[in-house]
Amino acid sequence: MVVFLVTTYFEQLAAIDKAHLWHPFTQMKDYNNSGPLIIERSEGIMLFDVHGRAYYDGFSSVWLNVHGHNVPELNQAITDQLGRVAHSTLLGMANVPAIELAEKLVEIAPQGLTKVFYSDSGATGVEIAIKMAFQYWHNRGIRGKTKFITMNQAYHGDTIGAVSVGAIPLYHDVFRPMLFPSHVIPYPYAYRHEGGEAEAMEATLAALRNLLETQADQLAALIVEPIVQGAGGIIVMPSGCLREMAALCRKHNVLLIADEVATGFGRTGAMFACDLEDVSPDLMVIGKGLTGGYLPVAATLATDEIYDAFYADYEEQKTFFHGHSFTGNPLGCAVALASLKLFAERNIVEGVKAKASFVEQKLAALKARPHVGDIRQKGLMIGIELVRNKTSREPYDWEERIGVRTSLRARELGMLTRPLGNVIVFIPPLVSTEAELDEMTHILSESIISITEGGSVTCPK
Structure with missing residues (x-):
């Protein structure tokens, strides 16, 4: 039995934390030794620890905070909804906020996405999109189209289907024996490609084109993080790449799933990243910023064509048998509506566009380091x-924890972020x-x- 000698409130919380709480994406041995x-x-955009110390939320609490924390309008939306009903299922019935939010989402989504299926996280939204795509072809009587295409270093969540793509x-590798196989095409890593953006993009399109031309009869859908690949290292697609990928999918009768969980709700300078290239996917997954970072609500948006493949007489058994206990939660939908109102007002x-330009200018001097x-x-x-050698692009060894150490230094200076290996994230x-x-x-x-560079170096503002 472990015995903790507790003298302060912080020590009490820390002891309980270490004794009982298992943190995601965290090596607990390291955590419990610190x-x-x-x-x-x-x-606002500040978080305060139990000692009263303030930190800038430099990664939007894992990429989802939009309007800051403790926002009066969002707080009030939840309070008002609490006075009506906190939860009511969507299985065979509806609730007011879920209906109103669905209408608003269709209004702001890329053209053609007219149906909204709620869930509770980005990963579950991806699971839904995958299952919808698979069953869509099944319901149409086309049984051979069962495979999916994904991109190198793609991340779509941590549930089994999401990990499979x-x-x-x-x-993901440790779980491979549990997963269904997917076709993986290269992501256009322009910064690593000797030929730059044009050749990197063509390499990606050539791989996709070849796969579609030879195996389209087996392919259900391509899933992609539009414009920006997130967990893979904040990699930006060359201009026009997404549009060309969408056109290829359409030409070969393969569905396009856009995973906008990280990129949606203004993060890229458009309401959705697909808007930057006027791409209308067949299915689109949204989450994170949907509720302004308040409550776990996600959604999978579909076209009428997808929806109609499930719309049938009861005896045909074409129902989409999928759902979650908190699907369309009224509290979550109410705060999402309030968040979208703030977007407009x-x-x-x-x-975001002006602020992005400002940040680019502020970070420009770092390029010379x-x-x-x-x-x-x-x-x-x-x-x-961050790299060991700028000329050769030799990376730091992962054991050096250069990203972790840099993020911890930022915490000491009053800002929270979380690295992706040797990539420091600022969101x-x-x-x-x-x-x-x-x-x-x-x-x-x-x-x-x-x-x-070592030591305490002052970087001029």
Whole structure:
């Protein structure tokens, strides 16, 4: 039996945390050997720990916070809905906020996405899209189209179907014996390609074209993170690539699934990343920013064509047998409606474009630093790749934990973020002011220079 001697409130919480709480994407031996960060309250884009110390939320609490924390309008929407009903199932019935939110989502979604199927996280939304795509062809009597195409280093969530269309070895390889196989095509890593964007894009399109021309009769859908590949390292597609991929899928009668969980709701400078290239997918998954970062609500949007393949007499058994206990939760849908209202009232998406330009200028000086290999950005999604040798692009060994150490240094300086290997992620809340972005980028630069170049180096603002 483990005995903890507790003297303070923090020590009590830390002891319980270490004794009972298993954290996601966290090596618990490392975690339990360190002093935990325990958040107690929030204000604006700041989070405060139990000691009262303030931190900028430099990664939007895992990429989902839009309007900041503790927003009066969002708080009120939940309070008002609590006075009506906290939860009512969507199985065979409906509720007011779920209906109203579905209408709003269709209004702002890419053209043709007219049906909304709710879930509770991005991963479950992806599961739904995969199952819909598979059953769509089945319901149409086309039984051979059962395979999926994904992209190298893709991440679509951690449930079994989502992992099956994932392609990040560190996250996914151990589970391969459990999964269905997917075709993996190269992602257009322009910054690694000697020929630059044009050749990287053509290599991707050539691989997709070859697969579609030879195996389209077996392929149900291509799933893609549009414009920006998130967990793979904040990799930005060359301009026009998504549009060409969509056209190829349409030509060969293969569905396109757009995973907008990370890129949706203004993050890339458009309401959805697909809007940047006027792409209308057959299925689109949204989550994270849907409720402004408040409650776990996700959705899978589909076209009428997809929906109609399931719309049949009871005896035909074409029903989509899938659902979640909290599907269309009224509290979550109410706060999502309030969030979308703030988007419109405060012109959030247009504001992202100006703020993105400001951040790009602030980080420009980092490009000259000896261990900054690349700065990748679309809107307010930024990844800064750290390398041992800038000329040869030799990476740091993973054992050096360069990304972890840099993020911990940022925490010491008052900003929270979480790295993707040696890529430092900067994904601030969309409402961050220029003054706040100025301070956060300063902390980011200071942290990178301090860790990669040694010592305490002051980076001028």
